[in-house]
Amino acid sequence: MVFNPRSGESPLSDIQKEVLALKKERNAVILAHNYQVEEIQRVADYVGDSLGLAYRAAEADADCIVFCGVHFMAETAKIVNPKKPVLLPEMEAGCSLSDSCPADQLAAYKEANPNVYIVAYINCSAAVKALSDVICTSGNAMKIVEKVPADREILFVPDQNLGQWVSKQTGRSMKLWPGSCYAHVLFTQQAIERLKAKFPEALVVAHPECVETVRDNADVVCSTEKMIGFCRDSEARQFIVVTETGMIHRLQREVPEKTFIAGPTDTCACNECRFMKMNTIEKLRDCLRDMSPQIEMPEDIRQKAYLPIKRMLDWSR
Ligand code: 13P
Ligand code: SF4
Numbered sequence: 001m002v003f004n005p006r007s008g009e010s011p012l013s014d015i016q017k018e019v020l021a022l023k024k025e026r027n028a029v030i031l032a033h034n035y036q037v038e039e040i041q042r043v044a045d046y047v048g049d050s051l052g053l054a055y056r057a058a059e060a061d062a063d064c065i066v067f068c069g070v071h072f073m074a075e076t077a078k079i080v081n082p083k084k085p086v087l088l089p090e091m092e093a094g095c096s097l098s099d100s101c102p103a104d105q106l107a108a109y110k111e112a113n114p115n116v117y118i119v120a121y122i123n124c125s126a127a128v129k130a131l132s133d134v135i136c137t138s139g140n141a142m143k144i145v146e147k148v149p150a151d152r153e154i155l156f157v158p159d160q161n162l163g164q165w166v167s168k169q170t171g172r173s174m175k176l177w178p179g180s181c182y183a184h185v186l187f188t189q190q191a192i193e194r195l196k197a198k199f200p201e202a203l204v205v206a207h208p209e210c211v212e213t214v215r216d217n218a219d220v221v222c223s224t225e226k227m228i229g230f231c232r233d234s235e236a237r238q239f240i241v242v243t244e245t246g247m248i249h250r251l252q253r254e255v256p257e258k259t260f261i262a263g264p265t266d267t268c269a270c271n272e273c274r275f276m277k278m279n280t281i282e283k284l285r286d287c288l289r290d291m292s293p294q295i296e297m298p299e300d301i302r303q304k305a306y307l308p309i310k311r312m313l314d315w316s317r
Pocket of ligand 1: 049050137139181207222224
């Protein structure tokens with residue numbers, strides 16, 4: 001855990017120590033996504049993917065939750081644990097995928113197609129969740145889609161890449177909302193092949209938000225948390241990790257004996273999510289000190305958004 005840096009890790013900085021002292025004072029729990037910067041990951045109580053973080057947020061019994069991730073993730077924490085203050089170090093940390101499905105457009109679609117069953121990837125706003133039947137994450141999407149009654153037509157929102165992948169894996173046809181993650185669609189098979197030529201032994205591990213050619217040629221396609229188990233259990237020693245670069249830090253920490261190489265785009269050797277990187281250790285310290293900014297939402301939206309999240313948590317246990 002964070003109070004005992006692992007061997008080989010540098011000692012905590014003064015600001016990281018300040019964060020830990022404030023965390024204790026506030027009796028807070030710090031939840032961080034795998035894409036957060038190393039400095040934040042090291043002071044978090046739990047680092048994981050969207051599914052693991054949703055469970056941790058629901059179960060949290062601290063006085064306050066500090067969510068180091070993007071807005072929809074912190075919003076999900078508030079939906080499942082409404083009595084606690086939920087802090088997000090940078091309120092502007094959004095998500096291009098979430099933005100690609102505005103609630104008013106989904107409401108209009110639903111009105112025109114009242115029988116459609118809406119499966120929403122967790123990367124969406126509370127207002128979109130409130131219009132949906134069930135939520136999924138990249139860690140449980142197949143399981144969730146398989147549980148949708150066979151006689152219902154599915155609309156999958158907002159990620160067409162994840163939706164296409166789930167549809168292929170499960171054989172279930174679905175209508176796909178035309179959204180995508182601006183960061184994951186930048187990875188190209190061409191750039192990955194160039195890197196593979198330099199590391200021919202390396203296995204390719206890709207996130208399902210990547211485009212089809214990247215997914216089809218990867219050795220495994222999975223959520224960020226599942227990448228850890230795959231790399232640990234595999235006999236391979238080297239991996240090309242086709243997702244946001246924060247993941248490399250988590251993998252190096254969990255599987256220190258293996259080598260992880262960032263997945264490339266056509267123009268860069270690695271790829272960061274500009275929203276995830278808006279949180280900094282300074283902003284984390286300041287939000288704990290000031291108890292601000294906090295996530296707020298109308299209670300009627302929260303209650304409506306809770307139902308499909310609860311369904312997901314029940315279905316994926
Ligand atoms: P995971 O749930 O796999 O961590 O993915 C979250 C995300 O935003 C990917 O871009
Ligand atoms: Fe959203 Fe993409 Fe960033 Fe994930 S990586 S938070 S999907 S913009």
